[in-house]
Amino acid sequence: xxxxxxxxxxxxxxxNLTMTEAVDSVFRLIDxxxxxxxxxxxxxxxxxxxxxxxxxxxxxxxxPELLDILxxxxxxxxxxxxxxxxxxxxxxxxxxxxxxxxxLPFISKKAVELNKSIFLFGARPGIADNAAKIxxxxxxxxxxAGTYSPDITTEGEAMLDSLEEDRKIVTMINQSGADILFIGxxxxxxxxxxxxxxxxxxxxxxIGVGGSFSFITGDVSRAPYWMQRNGLEWIYRIxxxxxxxxxxxxxxxxxxxxxxxxxILLHKxxxxxxxxxxxxxxxxxxxxxNVRTEEKAVKLKMPCNATKESISxxxxxxxxxxxxxxVIDLNDTRHLDxxxxxxxVDVWSYCNSINKSMFMTGIKPCVAKLLKYNRLWDxxxxxxxxxxxxxxxxxxxVSDKTSFSYTTSFKEGLFKIELFGRLDAxxxxxxxxxxxxxxxDDNNCVINxxxxxxxxxTGLTFFIKIKxxxxxxxxxxxxxxxxxxxxxxxxxxxxNSLFKVIADFDNDKFLSRGSI
Numbered sequence: 027x028x029x030x031x032x033x034x035x036x037x038x039x040x041x042n043l044t045m046t047e048a049v050d051s052v053f054r055l056i057d058x059x060x061x062x063x064x065x066x067x068x069x070x071x072x073x074x075x076x077x078x079x080x081x082x083x084x085x086x087x088x089x090p091e092l093l094d095i096l097x098x099x100x101x102x103x104x105x106x107x108x109x110x111x112x113x114x115x116x117x118x119x120x121x122x123x124x125x126x127x128x129x130l131p132f133i134s135k136k137a138v139e140l141n142k143s144i145f146l147f148g149a150r151p152g153i154a155d156n157a158a159k160i161x162x163x164x165x166x167x168x169x170x171a172g173t174y175s176p177d178i179t180t181e182g183e184a185m186l187d188s189l190e191e192d193r194k195i196v197t198m199i200n201q202s203g204a205d206i207l208f209i210g211x212x213x214x215x216x217x218x219x220x221x222x223x224x225x226x227x228x229x230x231x232x233i234g235v236g237g238s239f240s241f242i243t244g245d246v247s248r249a250p251y252w253m254q255r256n257g258l259e260w261i262y263r264i265x266x267x268x269x270x271x272x273x274x275x276x277x278x279x280x281x282x283x284x285x286x287x288x289x290i291l292l293h294k295x296x297x298x299x300x301x302x303x304x305x306x307x308x309x310x311x312x313x314x315x316n317v318r319t320e321e322k323a324v325k326l327k328m329p330c331n332a333t334k335e336s337i338s339x340x341x342x343x344x345x346x347x348x349x350x351x352x353v354i355d356l357n358d359t360r361h362l363d364x365x366x367x368x369x370x371v372d373v374w375s376y377c378n379s380i381n382k383s384m385f386m387t388g389i390k391p392c393v394a395k396l397l398k399y400n401r402l403w404d405x406x407x408x409x410x411x412x413x414x415x416x417x418x419x420x421x422x423x424v425s426d427k428t429s430f431s432y433t434t435s436f437k438e439g440l441f442k443i444e445l446f447g448r449l450d451a452x453x454x455x456x457x458x459x460x461x462x463x464x465x466x467d468d469n470n471c472v473i474n475x476x477x478x479x480x481x482x483x484t485g486l487t488f489f490i491k492i493k494x495x496x497x498x499x500x501x502x503x504x505x506x507x508x509x510x511x512x513x514x515x516x517x518x519x520x521x522n523s524l525f526k527v528i529a530d531f532d533n534d535k536f537l538s539r540g541s542i
Contacts, residue, residue, distance in 0.1 A: 030372055031334075032369075033364035034364055036076060037371070037404075038071060038079060038093070038096050039096065039099075040103070040368070043121060043124055044122055045128065048101070048124045052068060053140060055068070056142065056206070056231055059231065065229060065230065065232060066230060066231045066232070067221075067232050067233075068099065068103070068231060068233040069099045069102045069103070069217065070103050070126030070235065071102055071103065071104065072105040073108050076109070079096065079214075082285070084288075085398075087401075089514075091214075091218065097374070103126070107259075109123075112286055116293045117293060117297070125254075126236060127238040127241045129233070129235070130208060131161070131164070137165075137205070138168050142205040143169035143170070143171040143203065143204050143205050144206045145174075145199055145206070145208065146172075146173045146239060147176070147207055148176070148209055148210030149239040150240075153239050153243055154173040154210070154239050157173075157240075157242040158170045171204035172199065172204065174195065176195055180218040180483060180519075181518075181520050182520045183493075183494075183524070185486065185519070186490045192222070193226070196223050196227055199227065200228040206229070206230070207227070207231070208232075208235050208238070208239075209232055209235065210235050216235075218482075218483050220234070221450075221483075225451060249263070250262070263275075292399060293396075299360075300330065300331055311331055312335065312336060323351045323353055324347050326352070326355065327357075327358070328359045329358060330358050330360050331361050332363065348380060348382070352382070352383070352384045354385070354387070355388055356386060357387065357388030360393065361396070362396055374408075374409070385410075386410050387410075429447050429453065431456075432445050439469050439470060440469065440470050441470065442471075442473075442474065448480045449478060449481045449488065459488070463495050471496060472506065473505045473506070474507055475506065476507035478509075479509075483519055486515065486516070489516075489521065490521070493525065502526050505528075506529065506530055
C-alpha cells in the first residue's frame with residue numbers, strides 16, 4: 027500500500043502530488059500489484075467529476091456508487107485547476123494540477139524506460155488506434171499491448187446484457203499482458219466499468235482518462251498552454267462547442283460554488299476563532315499516538331487544531347499494527363484541515379479493505395458541522411462512538427460492513443427475499459441466482475432491503491434478473507425498506523420505474539389487504 031498524502035474536497039480524496047510524483051506513483055502501484063495481486067485504480071478528478079458525485083444537499087450523494095469508487099481508489103489526482111484553487115482557499119494547498127490528458131504522455135514516456143506496456147480502451151471507433159500510432163511515433167519503443175473501442179452500457183436494463191460482453195473484453199485485455207490500462211470512457215462510465223470488472227481484471231493499474239485519446243489525435247483540440255496553466259481551459263472548450271457545453275459548465279460551476287461556499291466560510295471562521303481565543307493555533311499540532319497492545323487498539327488523540335502536521339507520522343503505526351483497531355479521539359479538537367479530512371477517508375478505506383474496526387469519539391458540535399458540510403458525515407455516522415470506554419468491547423472484525431448475505435422464505439404465494447450488508451461486484455457471486463428464480467417461479471416477490479447498506483450497479487443486476495423473470499408472468503417485484511442511497515442508485519441507474527416501492531413490509535398485513 028502506498029503511503030498517501032491527500033486532502034478531501036467535499037468528501038472526495040485528492041492526492042497531493044506533482045506530475046512527476048504521480049507518474050512515479052503509478053509505476054510503484056505496478057510493483058505493489060506483484061505482491062498483492064489486487065488491480066489498482068487511478069482516478070483523475072475535475073469539476074465535472076465532483077458535481078456528478080455530490081448532490082445539492084450536504085446530507086446525501088448524487089451518485090453513491092461513484093463516491094464509493096473514488097474513496098476506494100488507489101490514487102486520485104486533481105485534474106482541474108478549480109480543485110487546486112479550492113485547496114488553496116481552504117489553507118491546504120495542493121502542489122499542482124495533474125490532468126489525466128497530461129499524465130498519459132508522461133506515463134507512456136516512462137513506460138518505454140521501464141519496458142512496460144499500455145492498453146488504450148475507449149473512445150469512438152478508430153480514435154484509440156490513431157492515438158496508439160501517434161504515441162509510438164512520439165516515444166519509440168513504446169509497447170502498445172492493444173486498443174479497443176467498445177460500446178459500454180452502465181445504466182438501465184441493458185446493463186444485464188453487457189455483462190457477457192464485459193467478460194469477452196476483460197479476457198482480451200488480460201491476454202494482452204498490458205501493465206497499464208488507460209480507460210477513456212468518460213466519467214462515471216469508466217469508473218463503473220472498472221469497478222464491476224475489478225475482480226477479473228489482471229492488469230496491474232487502470233487509469234480513467236476521459237477524452238484524452240481525442241486530445242492526442244487532434245479530434246478535439248486543447249486550449250493553449252497559458253489557458254491550461256491558469257485554469258481557463260473550460261472557456262476554450264465552451265468556445266469550441268458552445269451548444270453542448272455551456273449549460274453543463276454553467277450548472278457544474280454554480281453547483282460547486284454553492285456546495286463549497288459554506289465549507290470555506292467554516293474553515294476561515296474556525297481558524298479565526300482559534301487565533302483570537304487562544305494560542306493553540308500556533309502550538310504543537312502533533313497528535314498523540316498510543317498503541318494499546320493488550321486491547322489490540324491504536325489510539326490517535328488529535329490536537330485542538332488538527333492539521334497536516336498532526337498526522338505526518340501516523341501511517342507507520344497503523345500499518346505496523348494491522349491486527350489492531352483504530353480509534354480517533356477528537357475530544358480536544360476544534361478544527362480540522364483538509365489533509366486531516368483526507369486522512370479520515372484514507373483510513374476509512376484502508377480499514378474496510380482489511381475488515382478492521384475504526385472508531386471516532388468525542389466529536390464536538392463545531393467539528394461535527396465541519397464534517398457535515400465537507401460531506402464526510404456518512405463516514406462519521408458509520409464509525410462514531412459516543413462512549414469511548416466501551417470501544418474496546420466492540421473492536422475486532424468488521425466484516426459485517428463489507429460482507430453480504432441473504433435469506434429467502436415462502437408463504438401463501440409470496441416469495442420474500444431479505445438482503446444484508448453490501449451487494450457489490452465482489453459479493454454478487456455469493457447469490458444462487460438460478461435457485462432463487464426457480465423458487466420464485468410464477469409467485470409474487472417482495473425484496474426487503476432493510477439490512478442492505480449499499481448496492482452498486484453490478485449488484486443491481488440481481489434486481490434486473492428478478493424483474494425480467496416476473497415480467498414473463500405479468501408481475502412486478504416489490505422492494506421495501508430501502509435507504510436513501512440505495513434508492514438514489516436505483517434512480518440514477520434508471521431502474522426505479524421497474525419496481526413497485528413500498529415503505530415497509532409486514533407479511534400478514536401485506537397478504538390480507540391484497541396488495542399484490
